[in-house]
Structure formats: structure tokens, C-alpha cells
Amino acid sequence: MADTHVLFVEDDDVIREATQLALERDGFVVTAMPDGLLGLEAFRANRPDIALLDVMVPGLDGVSLCRRIRDESTVPVIMLSARADSIDVVLGLEAGADDYVTKPFDGAVLVARIRAVLRRFGHAGGAAGGELASGGQDGQDAVLTFGELVIDTEGMEVRKADQPVALTPTEMRLLLEFSSAPGTVLSRDKLLERVWDYGWGGDTRVVDVHVQRLRTKIGQDRIETVRGFGYKLKA
Numbered sequence: 001m002a003d004t005h006v007l008f009v010e011d012d013d014v015i016r017e018a019t020q021l022a023l024e025r026d027g028f029v030v031t032a033m034p035d036g037l038l039g040l041e042a043f044r045a046n047r048p049d050i051a052l053l054d055v056m057v058p059g060l061d062g063v064s065l066c067r068r069i070r071d072e073s074t075v076p077v078i079m080l081s082a083r084a085d086s087i088d089v090v091l092g093l094e095a096g097a098d099d100y101v102t103k104p105f106d107g108a109v110l111v112a113r114i115r116a117v118l119r120r121f122g123h124a125g126g127a128a129g130g131e132l133a134s135g136g137q138d139g140q141d142a143v144l145t146f147g148e149l150v151i152d153t154e155g156m157e158v159r160k161a162d163q164p165v166a167l168t169p170t171e172m173r174l175l176l177e178f179s180s181a182p183g184t185v186l187s188r189d190k191l192l193e194r195v196w197d198y199g200w201g202g203d204t205r206v207v208d209v210h211v212q213r214l215r216t217k218i219g220q221d222r223i224e225t226v227r228g229f230g231y232k233l234k235a
Contacts, residue, residue, distance in 0.1 A: 005030075006050055007033070007051040008051075009032075009033045009053045010057065010080070016034065022107040035059035039053070039057070047073075048075065049118065050076045050077070051069060052080060053065055053066055053092075055079055055081045055088040056088070062079060063095050069096070070095065078097065078100060078101060079092035079093070079097045081101075081103065082102070093209035093210070094209055099196060100206070116196065121169045146235065148162075153179070158218070160219065165217050174195050174210055181233075182235035185229045185231070188231075189202075192206065211223055
């Protein structure tokens with residue numbers, strides 16, 4: 001991970017400096033900014049491999065900054081929030097964030113989450129731009145069709161009614177999980193394990209918000225909620 005460039009936006013001087021030092025000790029290159037406007041400038045100038053955004057930063061708040069980044073790039077974004085039950089967490093996920101970490105956090109936990117997100121995005125040493133590693137599911141056709149929805153699992157492209165559908169890498173990972181077993185109910189915990197690489201219990205709101213975002217892009221009725229169990233892709 002020596003070449004992985006992290007953009008870290010945090011207004012608390014102590015947290016920003018301590019976290020920057022911890023990440024640099026783990027081999028990350030860190031650009032740390034104290035507010036959202038400077039963070040946006042740094043993002044555009046440096047094109048980092050991943051962005052860590054505190055929700056409550058001045059100038060341009062973390063949720064708005066996430067939205068601006070997502071308008072320009074599929075680079076992975078992790079939101080940082082002081083409250084796990086904060087509505088800001090959900091707003092951040094809805095704005096396009098891939099995951100979130102609650103403050104105060106242990107440095108080792110933060111590094112593990114960063115590396116888990118980067119693995120999902122196909123980074124070995126920090127491939128710029130947030131590209132998703134390609135490759136179809138084992139034993140599965142490269143192109144899958146579900147009504148108007150067409151998924152190219154090798155080209156990592158999705159079309160609906162012959163129109164391209166723009167997905168973030170996390171949304172694409174999620175869709176690939178559903179499409180690998182159409183009609184099969186996948187629990188939230190199983191999706192957290194397979195898509196988010198959680199080896200421990202995670203917040204299922206991450207799954208729910210990403211499913212909602214995916215539905216808006218591929219069709220509200222394409223992914224069915226099975227109450228009490230999880231979700232499934234309609235075959």
C-alpha cells in the first residue's frame with residue numbers, strides 16, 4: 001500500500017495530525033485538509049486513491065463534499081462520524097459514500113477498513129481513479145440478461161433498455177453478488193461479508209442504502225426485499 005494516496009478531511013487539529021501520522025506509519029501517502037473547500041481543491045489537484053471525510057467540517061460539509069466527489073469520480077469514500085446513529089451517516093451513504101467509521105476510532109480499525117475498501121476497488125498498491133477489478137463470476141456467463149437489464153461481468157458494464165447505467169464500484173460489486181445467484185435471498189450480513197469484506201458484524205444500514213441507490217439505477221422492482229431475511233434479484 002506504499003503508493004496509496006489518502007485524502008483526509010478533518011477540522012480537529014489533534015485528530016487530523018494524529019491520524020495522518022498513523023496512516024503514514026502504515027505506508028499511506030496522506031494529504032490532510034482542515035475544511036471541505038480545501039478538501040475539494042486537494043481532491044481535484046491530487047486525485048487520491050481514497051477519501052476519508054469527516055461529516056462535520058466547515059466550508060463545505062462532508063456530505064456535500066462526498067456528493068461533489070461522486071459527481072466527478074468513483075474513487076472510494078469513507079465517512080467519519082462522531083455518532084453511529086447520526087442521520088448524517090445515512091445522508092453520507094446516500095450521497096455516494098462506500099462505508100463509514102465512527103469516531104473515536106482505533107487506528108488499526110481505520111487502516112483495516114481502508115484496506116478492505118481498496119481491495120473491493122481492485123487496488124493493489126493504489127490504482128488511481130477507483131477502478132474496479134474486472135473478471136466474471138466462476139462458471140458464469142460473461143453477459144447476464146434480466147429483462148431489460150444486461151450485465152457484462154467481464155467488461156464491468158451495465159445497460160438498461162440499451163442505455164448505459166453508471167454504477168460506483170461498490171454498487172457494481174453488489175449487483176454482481178445478486179446476479180451470481182438470481183432468485184436467491186441474500187441476507188444483509190452475507191452481503192456485508194461478501195461486498196464490504198466485513199469479517200465482523202457491521203451496520204446493515206450500509207447495505208440498505210446501497211440497495212436503495214442501486215434500485216434507482218436499475219429499476220425499483222428489480223431487487224426484491226424479503227422481509228426479515230434480506231434481498232434477492234428477480235430472475
